[in-house]
Amino acid sequence: MTTLEQKQTLTEWFQSLQKRICGALEEIEQEFQHAAILPGHFEFKSWERDEGGGGTMGIMHGAVFEKAGVNVSTVHGEFSPEFRARIPGAADDPRFWASGLSLVIHPMNPYVPAIHMNTRHIVTTRSWFGGGSDLTPTFEFAEDTKSFHQAFKDACDLHDPTDYPRFKQWCDEYFYLPHRGEARGIGGIFYDNLDTNDFDHDFMFTKAVGEAFLKIYPDLVRRRMNTPWTDEGKQKQYVKRGRYVEFNLMYDRGTLFGLKTGGNVEAILMSLPPMASWP
């Protein structure tokens, strides 16, 4: 089982990753030149949970990033009877501990893709890692798609070469809108219940996913953030974001689970876009 020391290490990792990601995004804001909009800065807001633990939400409204939310939380408590049967290792003992980072970024420029990334560790009578990252471009560029997939393949390959094909397919199946017959974006990786019985090895992978994000997303943003865009392109982005809303509110397990278990509504729904359209 996850030790107290490991829990401390995990919490510190997620917190330091939040700082580094927010710093990397603010750096891009500083680099970007725009006459009318000042570079954005993250604002942080801490919250506590009645049952135990809490988190810090980071949110930025900038010139490059129309809305970027980067949240960390470390919470503990007991699962309600409704959820005990569905959570591994919680049927007989409902107590849990969970720590993680979750981010969603909606860029201003429709040529810059939106992104989601989440990594977490959960402890019941069992313990495991989960997470993933997926990219949602309004306009797809084959070379960007390729670089994105490669970055997360590299992270998977450090852990186990059989991970990547499974986690990529899991992502494609997960981020799918059945009522539209459409994928949310171009995919990425998704994994859950990851436990090879080697904490250090699985934690190394969690860290590699975070590093992959830091390696690839700022690069993808810099490739496109100066591309001029039109009202028509922006409108297309608003419609794509509408699909993102449909997915998150109708299918995303984390969102629905969080809202139904009395999670922090503001933190959970930070994933929703600053502006979306159903024309």
Next chain:
Amino acid sequence: MTTLEQKQTLTEWFQSLQKRICGALEEIEQEFQHAAILPGHFEFKSWERDEGGGGTMGIMHGAVFEKAGVNVSTVHGEFSPEFRARIPGAADDPRFWASGLSLVIHPMNPYVPAIHMNTRHIVTTRSWFGGGSDLTPTFEFAEDTKSFHQAFKDACDLHDPTDYPRFKQWCDEYFYLPHRGEARGIGGIFYDNLDTNDFDHDFMFTKAVGEAFLKIYPDLVRRRMNTPWTDEGKQKQYVKRGRYVEFNLMYDRGTLFGLKTGGNVEAILMSLPPMASWP
């Protein structure tokens, strides 16, 4: 049971109501003076369902009505095994017939309230009416709220004086976002499984609900459509519409039922706002 002749009468009523409502909304577009935006007109699009029947979507993007969707449909088929147990009278014989009108209007001016109205008749081995209307102002005016409730109380009182308190409470309970602890709007009426064993009497009520809409909504629009508004007011409207999206995608039974039973996605999601914000 509903006769073939009654089905024909119902279908014609919903179709004629659609025409009258669209006409009433277009009249307001004509009345309204705006230098930059031309008066809107409804565009109609018919669709057919593989299993039987179809409908006509009416949509307008205008100067007063940023997006107005008024749909009618008359469909028949068989409920899937998943739904048979949940639909009155469908457990042993899954065949159904349904006809109805459904509308959602998102006005341009944030001082004009958004509205939803739906009336329908469903036939399985049983038959019943359902429907309702609720108002969603961004800025509430007590006198408008009062007039709105009065119009639908008058419709209910024609049918049975005990209807209104029940249907009003049902509406308040139905259009509620538990995760926000917020009502969607100021309510109205909501009813389902209405069958007094007197088709003519219940159909008269259905017609009265349609007439109540025609009496009150154009009046409420005219009261506020010339009130000047600011960017701040418009932003507040976008946020209120975000809540509307949350309700429809997370809780609205008609939306979820329609999407899960292979309904017409374009017609079902016509209820979603032209632009919404989660800042």
